[in-house]
Amino acid sequence: MITKRIIPCLDVRNGRVVKGVNFEGLADVSSPVALAKFYSDCGADELVFYDITASAEGRSLFADILTETAKQVFIPLTVGGGINTVADFDRVLKCGADKVSVNSGAIRNPALIEEAAKLYGSQCVVLSADVKRVDGVFRVFAKGGRENTGMEAIEWIRAGVERGAGEIVLNSIDTDGVKGGFDLEMLEAVCNVVSVPVIASGGAGKIDDFITLFQTLPKVDAGLAASIFHFGEVSIADLKTAMKDHRIPVRL
Amino acid sequence: MTAIIDYGVGNLFSLQCSFGAIGEDVVVTSDEAVIRNADRVILPGVGAFSDAAKKLRDTGLDNVVKAVADSGKPIMGICLGMQLLFEKSYEFGTWEGLGLIKGDVRPIADVIPANLKIPQIGWNALQFKKDSPLFKYIKDGDFVYFVHSYYAANCADAVIADCNYGAPLTAAVQKGNVFGCQFHPEKSGKIGLAILRAFCEPEVAS
Numbered sequence: 500m501i502t503k504r505i506i507p508c509l510d511v512r513n514g515r516v517v518k519g520v521n522f523e524g525l526a527d528v529s530s531p532v533a534l535a536k537f538y539s540d541c542g543a544d545e546l547v548f549y550d551i552t553a554s555a556e557g558r559s560l561f562a563d564i565l566t567e568t569a570k571q572v573f574i575p576l577t578v579g580g581g582i583n584t585v586a587d588f589d590r591v592l593k594c595g596a597d598k599v600s601v602n603s604g605a606i607r608n609p610a611l612i613e614e615a616a617k618l619y620g621s622q623c624v625v626l627s628a629d630v631k632r633v634d635g636v637f638r639v640f641a642k643g644g645r646e647n648t649g650m651e652a653i654e655w656i657r658a659g660v661e662r663g664a665g666e667i668v669l670n671s672i673d674t675d676g677v678k679g680g681f682d683l684e685m686l687e688a689v690c691n692v693v694s695v696p697v698i699a700s701g702g703a704g705k706i707d708d709f710i711t712l713f714q715t716l717p718k719v720d721a722g723l724a725a726s727i728f729h730f731g732e733v734s735i736a737d738l739k740t741a742m743k744d745h746r747i748p749v750r751l
Numbered sequence: 752m753t754a755i756i757d758y759g760v761g762n763l764f765s766l767q768c769s770f771g772a773i774g775e776d777v778v779v780t781s782d783e784a785v786i787r788n789a790d791r792v793i794l795p796g797v798g799a800f801s802d803a804a805k806k807l808r809d810t811g812l813d814n815v816v817k818a819v820a821d822s823g824k825p826i827m828g829i830c831l832g833m834q835l836l837f838e839k840s841y842e843f844g845t846w847e848g849l850g851l852i853k854g855d856v857r858p859i860a861d862v863i864p865a866n867l868k869i870p871q872i873g874w875n876a877l878q879f880k881k882d883s884p885l886f887k888y889i890k891d892g893d894f895v896y897f898v899h900s901y902y903a904a905n906c907a908d909a910v911i912a913d914c915n916y917g918a919p920l921t922a923a924v925q926k927g928n929v930f931g932c933q934f935h936p937e938k939s940g941k942i943g944l945a946i947l948r949a950f951c952e953p954e955v956a957s
Contacts, residue, residue: 500915501873502894539940544874570768575896575938595764597938620798622870622898666872696872720873750874750894 502750503713503742504544504721505735506577506698507728509534512551514560516729535568535576538728541735543574544750547600547668547723550580562594569595577625583607588615592623600625600668603641606648609662616663621695626664628656630685631672637685644672652685657692667693668723670700678704678727681712686719696720703727706741713747753951754789756816757781758806761797766829769937773948783815791951792819796831800840800856800901803831804848813849820851825928825955833924833931834903842901852926854906859899863917870900875914875922875934883911883925884954888945895922895932895939895946902933928956 510517515529535546548568550561558581569576578591579600588599599619605611605626615624629644630637630652637652656667669689671682681702690697699712700723709722727733742749753770755763757779770777778785786792794816796803807813819826828836837848840856848856860869874894879886897914903921912923914934924931930950936943949955 501871501875501897504873569765570771573765573769573772573937573943574940592762593764595762595768597765622797622872665870694868696868720868 500748502544502748503719504698505542505709505738505749506545506547506721506723507538507543507735508547508549508700508723508725510549510551510725511561511564511580513554513557514564517551531564532567532571534729535572538735539572539574542739542751543735544721545575545577546572547577547579548596550578552581562590565591565594565596579625579627584611585614585618588619588623592619598623598625598666600627602627602629603643605659606639606641606650609658612659612662612664616665621663621665624664625666625668626656626659627668627670628652628659629670629672632685637688640672644670644675653688653692656689660693660695664695666696666698668698668700671702674702675700677702680704680708681722683712683715686712686716690716690718698723700724703733706733706738709738710741710745710747713742714745752776752778752789753791753793754786755779755793755795756786756812758803758810758812760803760806760831761795763795766793766795766937769944769947770951773944773951775947775951781810781812783812786812786815786819789824791825791827791955792816794826794828794832794835796829796835798831800831800834800842800848801844801846803835804840804846807835807849816849817851820849820929823928823956825930825950827930827932827950829932829937830899830935833933834901836924836929836931837903837906840901851929852903852906852909852924852931854903854909856901857904859902859916859918859920862902862920867917871897871916871920873897874939875916877912877914877922878919879912881911881925883923883930884952885911885923885925885930885946885949887949887952887954889942889949893942895934895936895942897922897934899933903931930955
């Protein structure tokens with residue numbers, strides 16, 4: 500049976516991983532290549548590189564580290580951040596990305612999803628959505644969660660899949676950073692309307708949060724997190740062992 | 752030297768790098784002479800069967816692939832490249848394949864339970880069906896990475912491994928010197944690299 504995926508996310512600015520990382524035995528903790536290799540060796544099922552650079556120099560540094568990572572790490576690699584056109588898709592795919600995640604770029608121009616899916620296939624197009632409850636309604640936020648678009652999130656995601664998105668990353672702004680567990684209610688609402696893989700993001704603070712996620716919502720395919728892996732609060736090896744103990748299908 | 756056939760389908764960067772990682776010389780090429788002179792050949796592929804089959808025919812590389820297979824040299828199709836090895840595909844129509852292995856390509860929707868997602872995306876375990884030199888460095892139950900909506904059917908004689916996605920789906924095939932992997936060895940971590948390493952060894956050619 501297909502396994503539940505555990506996906507660490509690396510924020511990269513000017514070619515370096517941002518947010519402090521603290522691992523014993525890892526000399527250069529802000530090297531995306533070293534960290535990617537480390538995670539791959541620990542059993543990460545996939546990696547997400549998120550480019551938070553604004554400058555052109557940063558973009559080109561990002562391309563360099565992506566290429567270097569793809570040369571050394573042989574698990575699926577998703578790239579997000581600053582993807583606004585199919586030329587952006589092309590730019591990162593050429594460097595070795597397997598999937599490309601779109602967020603604000605798709606909000607500005609929803610046709611981007613269709614164009615990219617036609618050119619590269621749906622399996623290549625990941626729709627990432629930052630979602631927050633506003634007066635009891637799930638709303639899509641743009642620009643890294645700072646701007647309320649007013650769009651109803653579940654319909655936005657459903658339509659995105661119809662346009663050709665092959666996977667969904669659902670990031671709950673309400674639970675993000677709180678470390679109190681994933682947003683099960685929001686995830687279930689999304690799982691009920693789409694038939695493509697759903698990746699849960701935002702809220703994981705401990706191993707039990709992943710166990711609860713996969714036991715409560717078997718339709719969720721993967722769990723994504725950043726700082727808890729980077730700070731060593733949760734080790735991927737321990738997490739996967741715990742998943743196995745709870746009879747959750749996992750790759751060890 | 753391993754030749755990866757470039758016929759304008761998909762991105763071959765990772766595949767090329769994976770051979771570098773196991774210390775094998777590799778070239779990405781559409782040059783017939785280079786392909787014919789290589790020690791072994793990889794037929795990659797992503798996207799739609801009909802497009803890929805047409806591109807292979809338009810470039811004349813379909814005959815090169817057939818000639819390589821006839822010569823006894825090891826050849827491996829990966830993902831859609833594996834599907835192209837079969838006689839035909841029923842992906843949005845009926846399309847002719849290379850016919851190097853008996854069987855056809857059908858939607859996984861025909862055989863898997865309705866509650867499972869399509870495509871199958873993610874890591875699944877190999878279930879060995881037959882001995883193969885491809886498995887020299889891996890064991891039954893090892894995980895590899897799949898992304899596919901179609902599978903090779905009616906090819907029981909050639910199946911060397913399948914995976915369970917609510918139903919057994921063809922994961923790897925072999926007919927003599929002709930090999931195929933539905934999964935992506937270049938995205939399957941150490942296990943994938945071990946499969947490629949085995950493919951590069953002399954016993955594969957014997």
